[in-house]
Amino acid sequence: MTHSHTRSSRPSLRGRLLLLLLVPMGVLLLLDAVASYGISLTYANRVHDRDLGEDVQTLATMVGDQQLGGDLSPQARFLLEYDPGGRSYFSIRSTLHGLLAGNGQLPLPAQVPLIGKHPVLYDTTLAGKPLRAASVHVAILHDPHDSLIVTSAETFRDRHQQAREILLLATVIQTLLVVSVLSLLWFGVGRGLRVLDPLTARLATRNHELTPIDGPDVPLEIRPLTRTIDALFDRLRKMLALHDRFIADAAHQLRTPLTGLSLHIEHALADPRPETMRDALQHIQRLTRRTARTAAQLLSLTRAQAPSLDMDERGLIDLARMIPDAVSQRVHEALRAGVDLGYEGGSEVCPVIGDAASLNDLLDNLVDNAMRYAGRGSIVTVKLQAHADGSSSLIVEDNGPGVPPELLPRLSERFFRVAGSHEDGSGLGLAIVQRIAERHQATVSYRLADAQGLCVEVHFPVPDSPSTLTAARDEQGSYKA
Structure with missing residues (x-):
């Protein structure tokens, strides 16, 4: 259980790469959805504005051919007022007689359009409800002294609904694209990490070698790691060489005084006379001092030969x-x-x-x-x-x-x-x-x-x-x- 827990807590290079890419891609997907909705709404507004302008132009042509005596015929009124969704509004104003027909008091644009010109599109409100309106100014064939201002308006509901439909379609496609990219990335990272297999195999076959592991098959991104390991191996080689040299130096320098100590001890044991013992002890003291000094100098030399001082x-x-x-x-x-x-x-x-x-x-x-x-x-x-x-x-x-x-x-x-x-x-x-x-x-x-x-x-x-x-x-x- 401990082994599995340790293994599961280890960081995964593949998982980290996916996490680092998933978060930015999620943010980009959100920003793209906002941008897509804005673009879709702009497109929907253009289409609806064009249709609204064509509708008001057709309406103006239809009413302008009638003989208006201050009112509309029942047939024209039925055509104008028919709206199964209840999202359209219109008004027909005569410059001489005022409002002739309409299902709402639609405000006129800030600048009244000229007779015979293209419709004027503008935003307005009716009873607190935002509308998009189009007004056109046409002449009356049977009355040259009078003219009509025809206004048609609609709510923004259809525009937003169309923009949402476009956004939904685009979001589904982009989400599928992101999932596909992450899947390919997961597969590609797994395949790409196989380039480390030769390096892993080369390290697995080593016993006690401390030779450099960097080679032509090491990827550029991994080279700083291999160079750091090679530098560590180099320091270890120097430390081991220093260790071996210390052992060799100690063996070289301590062999003679230790041999002398052994000989003088044997001589003192073989001849227990006081003068012999005193002479042997004097030689032993001298050799002991020499051995202690040699050992101290060997340690000092080892410290001096250690790697350079750290900062x-x-x-x-x-x-x-x-x-x-x-x-x-x-x-x-x-x-x-x-x-x-x-x-x-x-x-x-x-x-x-x-x-x-x-x-x-x-x-x-x-x-x-x-x-x-x-x-x-x-x-x-x-x-x-x-x-x-x-x-x-x-x-x-x-x-x-x-x-x-x-x-x-x-x-x-x-x-x-x-x-x-x-x-x-x-x-x-x-x-x-x-x-x-x-x-x-x-x-x-x-x-x-x-x-x-x-x-x-x-x-x-x-x-x-x-x-x-x-x-x-x-x-x-x-x-x-």
Whole structure:
């Protein structure tokens, strides 16, 4: 029951198309009925007006040939007054004798027609009943001094009835046409949706493949959907590749310290003397720290290699405020390591668009790399420079043993360590820096220091929007105030 209910509640593309077409077509059918009734009524009015004009002309000819002595003959009166429906009216007026005959006091038109001219058609009322009337002015053959104004009128009933009959016939035909169109549309949509069958079959035959599904047989209307799915597949492939790479890196980096831990534990168990146990525990502590650092750097590298930052995760960051605070937090560690850690930077703002946590990881790895490989008694300087074009540079320089020039291009490779180094590094620090810089559209360059040692520069581009620099300056000014 749940399955059938879920299935019935799913939206239907065919039903939605029919609904979207049925409502407008119903409105159009209603508007068409109104327009058809108006056209039919106009046509009926023209026919009846023509007949009414011909009738009044015939009536005028008939009465104008009689010798009227102020009245009509009984035969003429019978012909004029005969109306089985009771919907017709007439009046005959003499210009000398007044009303001669009629079954109603029909008003004359605003402008009396000329003798011998075409009838004048006009709307009028009789006892509150709307009528359509026609008047004609004719001469009397036997009395040249007198003339007759003959008026004939009828109600609008026959006109409206004829218009309704035409409308009914047109509505039946148009309704049948709409039903036929919707039936053809229902059949056509069903046939048209079969074009998706190859795509459905192609997806059904896949197991764990994440290759693109877009192809030449995909309709243009469905292509945005397939492109969205392909983009999702691409992100999934990258995430799975990142997952596999993390597993491979972890296996590569943790194999050696874990093997060393096992060997020292076995050595301590085999020789329980205090000095042997102490030596083994010291090696185990060193290997444990190395393993913990390697694991932390692997996680940091994985975060740095994740897809680009979303717009919601990015924000305006002033390096001139962030970098000094981050350097100050490493001073005590540098003192314990015997390293002189310093900072040089101006008062100008250095705005970047990015993620503060990632930029902290970038600085930590630069400082950690410099302190680790420069050694005790060295000097490590963190510099921040703001350029005139709005870009900025973060520089970490040390006076350690440096790196051979030919090896500088390889410093960003994963697990690369300069030969002859006595520090237990994982070779991931600068690789993490490179990945974080790429996520922030920054570039990393390596060069030898003026005297000795290594200089690493991360150049951040101008922020995306020109207003960003102004906003950063305003924020810096309020902060100082």
